[in-house]
Structures are given as C-alpha cells and as structure tokens.
Amino acid sequence: MTQHLKIDFVSDVACPWCVIGLLGLEQALASTADAVEADITFQPFELNPSMPAAGQNLGKHITEKYDSTAEQSAASRAMIRARGAEVGFTFNMSEESRIYNTFDAHRLLHWAGTIGRQQELKHSLFKANFTDSANVSDHRVLVNAAVAAGLDGDVAREVLASGRYTEAVRDAEREWISRGIRSVPAIVINGTWLISGGQPATAFAQALRGIAAELGQASAGT
Numbered sequence: 001m002t003q004h005l006k007i008d009f010v011s012d013v014a015c016p017w018c019v020i021g022l023l024g025l026e027q028a029l030a031s032t033a034d035a036v037e038a039d040i041t042f043q044p045f046e047l048n049p050s051m052p053a054a055g056q057n058l059g060k061h062i063t064e065k066y067d068s069t070a071e072q073s074a075a076s077r078a079m080i081r082a083r084g085a086e087v088g089f090t091f092n093m094s095e096e097s098r099i100y101n102t103f104d105a106h107r108l109l110h111w112a113g114t115i116g117r118q119q120e121l122k123h124s125l126f127k128a129n130f131t132d133s134a135n136v137s138d139h140r141v142l143v144n145a146a147v148a149a150g151l152d153g154d155v156a157r158e159v160l161a162s163g164r165y166t167e168a169v170r171d172a173e174r175e176w177i178s179r180g181i182r183s184v185p186a187i188v189i190n191g192t193w194l195i196s197g198g199q200p201a202t203a204f205a206q207a208l209r210g211i212a213a214e215l216g217q218a219s220a221g222t
Contacts, residue, residue: 001216001219002034002035002036002037002212003035003036003037003211003212003215003216004036004037004038004039005036005037005038005039005189005190005208005211005212006038006039006041006189006190006191007025007038007039007040007041007187007188007189008040008041008043008187008188008189008191009021009022009025009040009041009042009043009185009186009187010043010044010045010176010181010184010185010186010187010188011042011043011045011122011184011185011186012044012045012046012047012102012106012184013102013105013106013122013125013126013129013136014046014047014048014051014099014100014102014129014136015047015184015185016080016084016091016093016130016198017080017184017185017197017198018126018184018185018198019084019087019089019091019126019130019198020080020083020084020087020089020198021185021187021197021198021199022122022123022126022185023087023088023089023201024087024198024199024200024201024203024204025040025187025199025201025204027087027201027204028201028202028203028204028205028208029204029208031201031205032205032208032209032212035208035209035212035213036208036209036211036212040118040119041113041118042109042113042118042119042122043172043176044106044109044110044169044172044173044176045173045176045181045184045186046102046103046106046173047102047184048061048099048101048102049101049103051099051100051101051102052101053100053101053137053138054100055098055099055100055101055135055137056098056099057095057096057097057098058093058095058097058098058099059073059095059097061099062076070095074095077091077093077094080093081093083198084130086200087201089126089130089131090130090131091130091131092130092131092132092133093130093133097133098133098135100129100135100136100137101137102136102137103137103169104137104139104142104160105125105136105137105142106169106173107159107160107163107164107165107166107169108121108125108142108145108146108156108159108160109121109122109125110165110168110169110172111155111156111159111164111165112146112149112151115151117149117150117151120149120150120151121145121146121149121151123149124145124146124148124149125142125145127145127148128141128144128145128148139157139160139161142156142160143156143157143160183196183197185197185198187204189208189211190211190215193207193211195207
C-alpha cells in the first residue's frame, strides 16, 4: 500500500547542501514511488538574516562565520561541486563568489506556494544563485527566476515591490526555529520524522521506505 507523506523541506536559497539534499530527495522519491507519494512544502530559513542586499564575499564570509582557512574553504567548495555533479547540478562557486540576503526570495517562494509552483521556483532560484552566480536579493534576478520557472513575471514583480508575505515568512521562520530547527536542510516528514543534511538519494530512499513501513504497520494495527 502506498503511503502519502507530507514533507516540509526547511531550507535557504543560500545553502548549497540544500540543493544537494533536494535533488537527492527527489531522486529517492522517484525510486520509492511503489511505496510512497509525497507533497513537498518549502519552508523558509535564513542562514544569514542580517546579510546586506549587496552581499559579502563567500570566502570571507565562511572564514568569519566558521573560522575556516582558505584551504579548508577551497576543499569544501570542491566537495560541494563533486556532490552536486552526482545529482546533476552545476555549482560555479569560486573565491570571487558572493553570498546574498535571501529574504525576498523566500517571499517569492511563499507566493509560489499559493499557486502550487514552489518546487519549480526553488530549482530556478538555486540555479540563479549557484550556477549563474546571480544576486538573488536583486528583484530583477528574482523576477527572471520566476519567469524561468513558468510563473507570471508581472505578478512576481508586484509581490516583491509590495512587500507581500513579509509577516507570513517571518512567522514561518519563527515557527521552525521554535520547533528546534537550527541548521538546514531539515526535512520533516508528517511532522514527526526529521532527516537532516544533504543526504545521498540512497539514504533518503532507505528512510522513506522505513517510514512507509512504520506507517503501514500502524495502520494495520488500528
């Protein structure tokens, strides 16, 4: 019996491991379609809520935030590029890359959720940020990402200019922090099970099948 799962994918557009985690989860869902079907809702989380719109050099940011050396930072980028390639994603991060404020991107994702198009926009925003090295705090970049995802550019532009969904995003951020989420990606299934980090597809598939079996046993016992 196929189990229906509600998946809350808590993440940030500025998080490379969220890209890896999402693509791994999507591959796992495809390989476990005989056991599970799922609805994914993307929930907001800002790794750097005080980041200015102009952003900051990525290497400098990592050094300041995590006290890492230039060599460690370069090794981390290489590992991320390799993991991205495994799931079919191209990371173009370098010493010159920048990290930007993502709050408006989360507002746009909230809007996309109201019309059932979050997943397409999430992919488009990840590409803009990590493959195209675009400024994802720039409204023109965000509108272009929305259009690339098949959304209405005029509506996207109005959402961004108006400040719509500001409180909804802030409320959602506070809720997930209050529920103990401190790092992303955090994949919460049926409000009960938590899978953390950019796991490979095989790990997600194993977890999904285990959850489906547990739900099936519980249903059979009622």
